[in-house]
Each structure stands twice: as structure tokens, then as C-alpha cells.
Amino acid sequence: MSQLEIKDLHISIGDKPIVRGLNLTIQQGKVHAIMGPNGTGKSTLAKAIAGHPDYTITEGDVRLDGKSVLAMQPDERARSGLFLAFQYPSEIPGVSIANSLRAAVQARLAEGEELDATAYYKKLYAKMDLLKIDRKFTSRAVNDGFSGGEKKRCEILQMAMLEPKIALMDETDSGLDIDALRIVADGVNAQRSGPSAPGIMLITHYQRLLDYIVPDYVHVLWDGRIVKSGDKSLALELEAKGYDWLKQELAPATA
Amino acid sequence: MSVASSTYLVGSFTPEAFEQSLARCAHLPAWWLDRKRAAYARFAAAPMPQRTNEGWRFSNLSTLTLDGFNLPAPVRFDQLAHRELGVTGAGHLVFANNRLVAAQPLDASTAGAGIIFDTLQNALLQHGDLVKSHLLAQPSKLGSDKFAALHEAFLEDGAFIYVPKGVTATLPVGVFHYASGAGAAVFPHTLVIAGENAKITVADFFRSEKPAEAHFACGGNDLYAGHGASVTYLAMQDWSRATLSFQFNATVARRDARVLSLNLHAGARQARHESFSQLQAPGAHSEMLALTVAHGTQEFDQRTLQIHQAPNTSSNLLYKNALLDQAKTIFSGLIVVDADAQKTDAYQSNRNLMLSDEAEANSLPGLEIQANDVRCTHGATSSRIDREQEFYLESRGIRAAQAQELLVFGFFEEVLGKLEHQELHDRLTEIIREKFRNQ
Numbered sequence: 058m059s060q061l062e063i064k065d066l067h068i069s070i071g072d073k074p075i076v077r078g079l080n081l082t083i084q085q086g087k088v089h090a091i092m093g094p095n096g097t098g099k100s101t102l103a104k105a106i107a108g109h110p111d112y113t114i115t116e117g118d119v120r121l122d123g124k125s126v127l128a129m130q131p132d133e134r135a136r137s138g139l140f141l142a143f144q145y146p147s148e149i150p151g152v153s154i155a156n157s158l159r160a161a162v163q164a165r166l167a168e169g170e171e172l173d174a175t176a177y178y179k180k181l182y183a184k185m186d187l188l189k190i191d192r193k194f195t196s197r198a199v200n201d202g203f204s205g206g207e208k209k210r211c212e213i214l215q216m217a218m219l220e221p222k223i224a225l226m227d228e229t230d231s232g233l234d235i236d237a238l239r240i241v242a243d244g245v246n247a248q249r250s251g252p253s254a255p256g257i258m259l260i261t262h263y264q265r266l267l268d269y270i271v272p273d274y275v276h277v278l279w280d281g282r283i284v285k286s287g288d289k290s291l292a293l294e295l296e297a298k299g300y301d302w303l304k305q306e307l308a309p310a311t312a
Numbered sequence: 313m314s315v316a317s318s319t320y321l322v323g324s325f326t327p328e329a330f331e332q333s334l335a336r337c338a339h340l341p342a343w344w345l346d347r348k349r350a351a352y353a354r355f356a357a358a359p360m361p362q363r364t365n366e367g368w369r370f371s372n373l374s375t376l377t378l379d380g381f382n383l384p385a386p387v388r389f390d391q392l393a394h395r396e397l398g399v400t401g402a403g404h405l406v407f408a409n410n411r412l413v414a415a416q417p418l419d420a421s422t423a424g425a426g427i428i429f430d431t432l433q434n435a436l437l438q439h440g441d442l443v444k445s446h447l448l449a450q451p452s453k454l455g456s457d458k459f460a461a462l463h464e465a466f467l468e469d470g471a472f473i474y475v476p477k478g479v480t481a482t483l484p485v486g487v488f489h490y491a492s493g494a495g496a497a498v499f500p501h502t503l504v505i506a507g508e509n510a511k512i513t514v515a516d517f518f519r520s521e522k523p524a525e526a527h528f529a530c531g532g533n534d535l536y537a538g539h540g541a542s543v544t545y546l547a548m549q550d551w552s553r554a555t556l557s558f559q560f561n562a563t564v565a566r567r568d569a570r571v572l573s574l575n576l577h578a579g580a581r582q583a584r585h586e587s588f589s590q591l592q593a594p595g596a597h598s599e600m601l602a603l604t605v606a607h608g609t610q611e612f613d614q615r616t617l618q619i620h621q622a623p624n625t626s627s628n629l630l631y632k633n634a635l636l637d638q639a640k641t642i643f644s645g646l647i648v649v650d651a652d653a654q655k656t657d658a659y660q661s662n663r664n665l666m667l668s669d670e671a672e673a674n675s676l677p678g679l680e681i682q683a684n685d686v687r688c689t690h691g692a693t694s695s696r697i698d699r700e701q702e703f704y705l706e707s708r709g710i711r712a713a714q715a716q717e718l719l720v721f722g723f724f725e726e727v728l729g730k731l732e733h734q735e736l737h738d739r740l741t742e743i744i745r746e747k748f749r750n751q
Binding site: 108130140143148151158165 | 698699700701703704705706707708709710711712714715718719721722723724725726729
């Protein structure tokens, strides 16, 4: 069983510290929701773990199955089992989804090993059917001119094809209407069972997503740290009382 | 600085060399030999390009040598590492060192429709009037008159393609031009004449037999599209990295004709390409496309002219360059709209993708408009690989080099996507990919 251990993690953008001593362990097959108001470091956490060059990890460690990923390039991190589902996926004109996904699958094969194209397309079409994605979709350029819902489905499709050990899902619900949200959530839930189910860090601002992707754990990120953890009822409590409630509750502790 | 002596002006292309080449053409019509003699005289008299010449702005002139080359001995087809066009049943001609070495004629049904696909020499002998009207019939206007004259003087053989009125060539034809042997000078030519409402696709390949040999390549193509005709022309320049290359294109589009030419520039140490499109009658359209992959210290020098001579004509130029290492590109383009060419719609765009901080892309877009009711747009941009796009692909596990290659293909796709023939599209993609792998 794979696991991601985040230990005393400090992340800066330039000189500005954003995440300040974060600890979290994610087991394969479990969904950890990370909630918190804007600007508390949720997206920073996901992108830094994936290796985005704009973020500097100043202290702490991130280990996948006991092995630190911090010295790895983003592509190595991905091949070792991490996946980032972007909040705002890049549009890449001229590069088709089929070609980029193929390159990603090919990159995971041993040198000299050729991709089994028949098996690849069979799997791709099965995953697309599951996500209610039209077959024509794969010849389109990655995210180019996609609606919000299409972009997020495209992210989930890639996740389904690449079968990561740990998926970092950054605000997967943003920009989705309720129908699109359902489809995306179904796509994620379909990957939650079975021996290769990834561990998921599900970053969200709203409780709404958690009605559809029910988390095993909920953590509240505040000012660069996890200040409260619980089960799904914590999300409901936050939804009912708002982040201000938490602010007041935390006030004596942080004063 | 060199002294402008006569040897400096002709280099290896001496009067003796010219006579030797002319002797091999002695059986050809007298008018053609006269033209060659006149061309040699123009070549020998013309100065080498000067720094003050606007048509050579930004070009490296010190490396434009005419010395050290020779008119090469024949080579056999089996000495070439030839790769077929990859289109089943398509005709092809293979030239090596200025001579035909192999041919796959058109199938009987295509030939029966009246399409002629033959050598220029045969065409000169059998269809002299057609050749005379179209072979090198357009003036050299972009600065290389000396080298264009050299091309005409030493042109011994090439491809001739004629599609008669109302005939559609269902398959493309391929023309391969090889250079072989150190210092080999080659003068390839492809002449395409499409009659009224005729349709044809032609692919020209330029390749050195050995990757390390230095060659001198001075080639040209004439594309003539008659009333309502459609010509698609693809050129893949993949000479050795030590080659000095010149290519001249002249396109003529008549009423409602459509010409699409796509040039891939991959080879040579220094490659100059001049492309001249004339939109001569209403409804004429010229699509001028180019892709360049510039590596090492390669220089690609592209000069273009789109002349709109009649109302309601359109042209669309899109030149995309990917630059690596210390490579250099020059794009200089001019759109000319004559006074009575109202309702002209002309577009000209040069886009450069900088993959290195040391590469240099120069752009000189230009307009010269005499009509008052036209739409002309032009622009040039240089950009780098988008870091977010690169990170996105890498975050999927794609290695940095592969991610860059995907992004370059993404950048090229706007041009590649205009090529309808799947096999030709694949071949083009493969040459680009090989170039990236062997950089």
C-alpha cells in the first residue's frame, strides 16, 4: 500500500512563506479533503508537491513510499506515482489529447519498450465512456477552447489513464455547474475502488464537492498549517458555521 | 575584403565549367541553350550581394562562397539511401547529381487522362512551347538575381508536371533530388503547370547522400495554376548541415486558382529561400506556408513577395520558425497591392519560437498598398516555450525534451494541419522529429 508523507513542510513563493510546517500522511485508497479559505496555501501545497518551479520548499520533506521526491524533476515525480489535477489546466494549442496522453503513457515504459497501441486505445475509450466523453475529444488540442467542465473531465481522464498512487486534486469543482460536477465526481469515485485506487488529496473551498466525493478525512488549512482534522462532519460544520467560526475558535490559540 | 575580380564573381562556376554543363544539354532546343548562355553572362557579371543591399539585410554575406564546388560525377540509384514517398501507386522521379537515376511512371489511368510527369529534358524536346512559357518565366525580384541566373545557366534536368484542363490527379507525385560527393553542386528544378480546373499535389525532397558532405544547392520551382486550378506543393529541404542552399519559388495564380506551397527547412548550414507569388486574376489565392527547425549555427534566410495584381484576390502567408542553439532566421516579406487590386485580402505572419537564449530571429514584414479598399494584415512575433504548458506536460510524466518537442509540434500544427494528404503530413512530421532527435 503506497503512502505520501508530508513532514513539517514549509513552502515559499520568492521570499514569502506560504505553507509553514504542514504534516499529513495520505494512504492509498483514502480521500483527504483539504479545506480552507482563499490564500491559505491550498493550491501552493499541491503545485509544490508536483514540482512547480515557482515554489520553493524551504524546510521539511515529501516522501512517496518512504522516498523523498524533492530532488526529483516534475516528470520524475509524476512517473513515480504523483498526479496533479490542475485548478486551471493549461491550454496547449496544436497538441492533441491523444498525443500528449500517449507520450505520458510511453514515458512510463522501459526504454526500448513500445506502447501497445491497441490496448492503449481500448483502455482510453473505456475511460472516456465512463466519463461520458465523446470519442472525437481526443483529437482536440489539450484544453484548447474547452469549457470548464470539459477541462476538468480531461483532467480526470488523464488521471484514470495514468493510474497514479497519489492524486493531488486542486479545486476540481471550480467552474463546474451541477451536472458537470456530478460527471466529474462519478469519474473520481469510479477510481476509488480496487487495489490500485489512488490516495487523493482533494482540495476544495466549498463543501458542495464533498457531497459527491465523500472524503475519509477532512483537514482545515489555515495560514499555512493544518489547524483542524476530522471526518466528513467537519466539512458540514464548516459549511454551516463558515470559516469565521473557525477564526474565532482559533483566535485564543493563535493570539 | 575580397577583391571583385572575375574569379571572385564566378568561383567554381567558371566559363569552362559552364561549357562542360552546356555540352551535356547540346541535344536540347536552341532557345533554351541561348537562354542558358544569357543567364551565365548575367551570373558572371553580377556582383556578389553587398551589405548595402536591402534584400540581404541581416544575412551573413561572408559565408556566401562560390568556391570549392564541382559539377559532380553521376551516381547510381543503388548508392542512395532512398526512401519512397510512402503513397501506394504514386509516381516519382529521382534525381541525383543533376541526372535522373530512377523513375516510377504514373499508372496507366492517370497517364491516360493526359497528365505528363517527365524530366525537364524530355519536356523540352516534346513540349517545348509549354516549357518555354513557364520555365523560369518570372523575374527574380528578391535579391538573388545572381544566383537565379546561376541556377538557369547550370540547370541540366529536373521534373516537369503538366495536368491538362479538368483533370484531377488523385495521387500526389514525388520528386527527389539528391546531392552526392564532397563539393557537389546541384541545380534541381520542378516545374508544375496545372491547366483550367486541374488539380495536383507535388512533393519535392532535397537530401544529401551523406550527412557530413558539403554541397552547393541552387534550385527552383515554378508553380502555375490556370483558371480554377488547384496546386499543392510541398518542399522538404533536408540537405547536409554543411550545404549552402538557395531555393527560388515563383507562383502564378490565375482566375479562381488556388496554390498552396509549404516549405520545410531543416537542412543546410545557410539556406536562402525566396518565394514570389503573383495573384494575377480575380479570385486567385496563394497560401504560402513554411516551417523551419534551426539548430546549431544554421542560418535560414527567407524572403517573400505577394503581389496582388487583380481585384478580389487573396493571399495568406504563415512562416513559423523554431530556433535552437545559436541558430539564426531572417524573414523579410512584402505584400504589394496594385492600384486596381481592390478587395484584396492579404495576410502575412512570421512567428518565431525561441528555444534558446542565443538564437536570433529577425523579422522584416512590409506592406505596399496602392488600392484603397483592401484588407491587409501583417505581423511578426517571437515567443518562448510557455513554462506553464511545459510544466503541465511534465506533470504527466513526460520528460522535458519530449515535452518541448510536443510543444514545438503544437506550434507547427497550425501549418501542418493545412496539409490534407496524411502520408505527406506523416513524412513531414518524421523529418522534423528526426531533426530533433539528431540535434
